[in-house]
Amino acid sequence: MGSETPLLPLHLPVIDFSNQNLKPGEPEWDLTRADVKKSLQDYGCFEATFDRIPIELRKSIFESLEELFDLPLQTKLKNVSKKPFHGYVGQYPMVPLYESMGIDDSDVAAKVTAFTEKLWPQGNNSFSTTIQSFSKKLSELDITIRRMIMESFGLVNYIDEHLHSTNYLLRVMKYTGPDTEETKLGLNTHTDKNIVTILYQNHVEGLEVQTKDNNWIKVKPSQDSFIVMIGDSLYALLNGRLHSPYHRVMMTGTETRYSLGLFSIPKAGHIVSSPDELVDEEHPRLFNPFDHVEFLQFYYTEAGQRSQSALKTYCGIQSQ
Numbered sequence: 225m226g227s228e229t230p231l232l233p234l235h236l237p238v239i240d241f242s243n244q245n246l247k248p249g250e251p252e253w254d255l256t257r258a259d260v261k262k263s264l265q266d267y268g269c270f271e272a273t274f275d276r277i278p279i280e281l282r283k284s285i286f287e288s289l290e291e292l293f294d295l296p297l298q299t300k301l302k303n304v305s306k307k308p309f310h311g312y313v314g315q316y317p318m319v320p321l322y323e324s325m326g327i328d329d330s331d332v333a334a335k336v337t338a339f340t341e342k343l344w345p346q347g348n349n350s351f352s353t354t355i356q357s358f359s360k361k362l363s364e365l366d367i368t369i370r371r372m373i374m375e376s377f378g379l380v381n382y383i384d385e386h387l388h389s390t391n392y393l394l395r396v397m398k399y400t401g402p403d404t405e406e407t408k409l410g411l412n413t414h415t416d417k418n419i420v421t422i423l424y425q426n427h428v429e430g431l432e433v434q435t436k437d438n439n440w441i442k443v444k445p446s447q448d449s450f451i452v453m454i455g456d457s458l459y460a461l462l463n464g465r466l467h468s469p470y471h472r473v474m475m476t477g478t479e480t481r482y483s484l485g486l487f488s489i490p491k492a493g494h495i496v497s498s499p500d501e502l503v504d505e506e507h508p509r510l511f512n513p514f515d516h517v518e519f520l521q522f523y524y525t526e527a528g529q530r531s532q533s534a535l536k537t538y539c540g541i542q543s544q
């Protein structure tokens with residue numbers, strides 16, 4: 225449906241984060257930072273290769289996901305949350321292939337142990353260790369990327385405050401293959417509402433990311449790569465400087481797709497507001513300051529679900 229000649233190539237840029245010299249101040253850091261900025265301006269998304277998560281851990285994370293989703297429904301329903309999409313989600317008539325669970329503060333051992341004990345009252349040490357160490361290692365990639373983004377926009381003085389203003393949610397997902405000739409929707413088209421999302425998946429493809437000129441990129445990640453994506457809260461914080469892309473999951477065939485997303489999310493009570501440095505005549509302020517938790521509550525109302533951009537409807541400034 226997009227324009228006949230796509231303005232942007234229909235594949236995501238790939239950026240390597242495995243380099244040992246990737247430290248602030250080193251030339252490699254500056255080069256990688258420039259690639260991060262350009263990719264996020266153009267696509268709001270890129271594929272990151274990152275070797276800090278050992279191969280055994282990358283394998284065992286999917287065994288843990290299988291073990292979790294294989295639990296009886298009654299047990300999975302014990303994971304309740306006041307926050308929408310943080311607890312157990314499944315059996316939705318609109319997206320019957322999709323099931324997910326959220327693990328709040330998945331980088332903090334005590335929190336993951338408490339989550340685990342709700343589902344396995346006798347404990348499940350290998351599950352909680354796998355989830356926590358995977359999240360902790362992946363959060364290092366999230367921190368590197370957010371540091372680079374803040375530097376790119378001259379916001380060095382805000383880095384510490386910004387990094388302390390968020391928590392992590394690990395959402396784990398299972399998509400059952402539709403077992404039909406046609407391709408079926410696994411997850412509705414949406415933009416993420418948080419700061420940065422880092423996705424990892426098994427060998428079954430399905431994620432599609434929309435380009436600015438309305439073409440769909442079918443993402444083909446490898447075992448060594450992660451998909452990094454910008455959410456609406458970072459888009460607002462940067463006063464629209466980076467793109468927050470629409471994406472969806474489309475499923476075919478019989479195989480089960482397991483994926484997980486590490487979401488950095490503004491803490492409740494923290495006000496997301498673009499610094500004055502990013503507001504000038506050429507870039508008028510796009511959004512009123514907002515609390516992310518309240519914005520999320522709006523997103524899940526009927527009006528929020530109906531609007532093309534919940535962010536603009538919720539706190540957009542009229543003149544845009």
Ligand SMILES: O=C(O)CCC(=O)C(=O)O
Nearest residue numbers: 397416423431473483485
């Ligand atoms: O399963 C995926 O790859 C994407 C999931 C996603 O977009 C989300 O949870 O926000």
Ligand SMILES: [Fe+2]
Nearest residue numbers: 414415416471
């Ligand atoms: Fe998403």
